[in-house]
Amino acid sequence: MSAHLAHSTEPIPRYWLYGEPPAVPELRFVHIETIPERMRLYNWEVRPHRHDGLSHALLVTEGGGRLTADGGEVTFRAPALITVPAQVVHGFRFDPGTDGHVLTVSEGFLAGVQAAAPDAELREAPALPMAWDLEAGSDEAAMLDRCFAEIRREFRAHHAGRASAISAQVMLLLVAALRLAADRRRDGAARDGQGVSPDVRLLARLRPMIDERFSHHWPVERYAAALGVTPNRLNAACRRVTGLSTLQLVHARLMLEARRSLIYTSHGMAEIGYALGFEDPAYFSRFFTKREGRSPQAFRRAHAGGVEGDGLTGGSLDGNGLDRTGGVSPQ
Structure with missing residues (x-):
């Protein structure tokens, strides 16, 4: 995939939400949506760019595509888990009809989840962009599907303990990424970091x-x-x-x-x-x-009152403008 660049005054486009001017994310920023919800608008391609302070995790359940990270490329096929750390220049080209979830969290939210982790290994976020093809029907694929589905359900609902429930699922995602990396290293089939500069x-x-x-x-x-x-x-x-x-x-x-x-x-x-x-x-x-x-x-x-309610700035995920219908996703 060629590294096409969007028109920008910077060599590498820098966005808040994809296509929007850069801004500092709220500390407790969280967003999740399906891949088709946004990719249909961009002809299934997100050109190389970066975000300040936002990390991605994608679960691809149908289809596939290519991840570009700092000029390197990784091809993935469903089911697959992809992680992209904050500030790394990245882009995607999805096969038309690809399905799955895109989770975006701020460094502040991720740091809070990691600080609560009893396992020291989880206190370091994935530092490299990674793409793991999963075995269809495997326990790990089923667990990740449940995690993303539960995050989406909690994100769209407004139940008590909403942020805590999402945090718990994000911690499970970190566990899954940690185990996938360990398994691939042990099997000698690691794909994490493949094509990375x-x-x-x-x-x-x-x-x-x-x-x-x-x-x-x-x-x-x-x-x-x-x-x-x-x-x-x-x-x-x-x-x-x-x-x-x-x-x-x-x-x-x-x-x-x-x-x-x-x-x-x-x-x-x-x-x-x-x-x-x-x-x-x-x-x-x-x-x-x-x-x-x-x-x-x-x-x-x-930000007075930021520890109330959900424990988020303004007491709710709504304070980040995340629930607006048709809003632009930070891909």
């Missing part, structure tokens, strides 16, 4: 390092040394895969943690700043304001 693999090593060290404020040179590459090599890989520099990725992780702390804790500004490695509370405030467009205090006021 060295740049994406390097980013996959960088992400968990940032998750562990973002509050230490490491310079780019230290990340590069830990990965055994030069700072120029690391920055070039980050820009080719995500459109962001290494430092911008670290700052994005700091901002994610800052937003979570401001919404879901009652800690003061100085306490949050210190926890994030800022020795000067005023510098933390300037850092946050420059990237968010409002002060930490203003952000907290705007």
